[in-house]
Amino acid sequence: MTKQGLKVLVLGGTQFLGRHIVEALLAAGHQVSVLTRGRTPDELPDTVERLKGDRNEGAAGLTALAECTWDACVDVSGYTPRQVRASAETLRDAVHRYVFISTGSVYAEQNRHPIREDDPLLPAAAEDVTEVTGETYGPLKVTCERIVGEVFGSRATILRPQIVAGPFDPTGRYTYWIDRIAAGGDFLAPGDGTDFVQVIDARDLARFVRTVLEEDVPGVFNxxxxxxxxxxxxxxxxxxxxxxxxxxxxxAETLEAQGLGWHDLPVWLPVGSEQGGLMDMSSERARAAGLTLSDPLTTARDTGDWSAGTPQKSFLTREREAEALAAQQDG
Known part of the structure; x- marks a missing residue:
């Protein structure tokens, strides 16, 4: 039975994915509270309850949650065990379902095709690790998943998104390609066109979160x-x-000779590379549970409409692009 009129706590919620989740919940008539540090712009509707806290302080930063209850919690901002241990234990008896937003980067064998939910995970990080880097990000999320599972059991839902794309994206990874192609002219396209791109529209993810809460769906989902x-x-x-x-x-050989890779050409992972499987993640389980996917044209068009008036992070400069194109021609 679909649950109506839920009270939902979102840890995070004013930026990108959190914002889309809040908007999807509000659109379905649910009540939403958000817990944030209050340091970033907040364009959420006035109907959203704002709670202030700092998860980096552990349980001491969550006093705003005391003596409150919700039907569910959606954890968008849990990156370290210290943050997630505190929120999970604080909310153990205050919420029914705990939805943790993890990542596809938890998988140990990222060259598998396709990557499925039951594949091996990276070794878990120690609970006292607090620095999030490219090397610790996946292992930290593995530990966070374990904590949520330990505390909530069958009341836990773990979501492992791939690269998330769409309006309000602060990373600029997917958006780089929208903006560069929109600018026109010859542009550097990595590889030979036979590698793959696979992203999840933030709004599709947000709708699936809503489905999970309304249908009370447990489990782990790519x-x-x-x-x-x-x-x-x-x-x-x-x-x-x-x-x-x-x-x-x-x-790829010319790009490597030019010293160009992921940091310059975001979203590009050669199909045969050590991480090529991250562009071949199976969402079969999630689709069976209600995930619906936007047409890629819709994601690209809506992202472009938003980014046209919003400054974006820079990746490959025009100068470096020209050098790489010249090297390709010389080759």
Whole structure:
């Protein structure tokens, strides 16, 4: 039976994915409270209850949650065991279901095709690790998942999204390609077009969170969108932006010789690389539980409409791009 009129606590909630989750819950008539530090812009409706706290302080930072109850909690901002241990234990008897937003980066064998929920995980980080880096991110999330499972048991739901894309994305990873192609002209396209791009639209993820809460769904779920070849992805973005742009495919060897990789060309993972399976995550289990996916054209178009008026992070500069294109031509 679908539950109506839920009271939901979102840990985080004013930025990107949290914002989409709050909006999806409000649209369905649920009551929402958010716990944040109050340090970032907040454009949520006035109907949202604001609670202030700092999860980095452990239980001492969660006093605003004392003597309150909700039907469910959605943890968008849990990155370290210290944060998640405190929130899970504080809310053990205050919420029925605890939904933890984890990551696809928890998997140990990231070159599997496809990656499924029962695949091996990375070794868990120690609970006293607090620094989040590229190396600790996945192991920390493994530990956080374990904590939520220990505290809530069958009342826990673990969501492992792939790269999340869409309006309000502060990372700029997916958005880089939308903006670069929209700018027109020849642009560097990595590889030969046969690698793959796979992202999850933040709004699809948010709707699935709502489904999990309304249907009281337990378990572990990968969340991944349609898998497109890079040629298909470029075609979609060109259609979405209406750009007069031409991809110049630059092979992996030339890119490596130029010192260009993930940090310059976000979202690109060669299909045969050690992390190539992260662009081949199975969402079969989630789709069976109610996940619906937006058309990639919709994601690209809506992201472009938003980013057109919003400054984005820079990745590959035009100068470095020109050098790589020249090297490709010389080769």
């Amino acid at each position: 969340l991944a969108g349609p898998r497109l070849s890079w040629r298909e992805f470029v075609d979609v973005v060109q259609e979405a932006t209406g750009a007069d742009a031409r991809p110049v495919w630059v092979d």
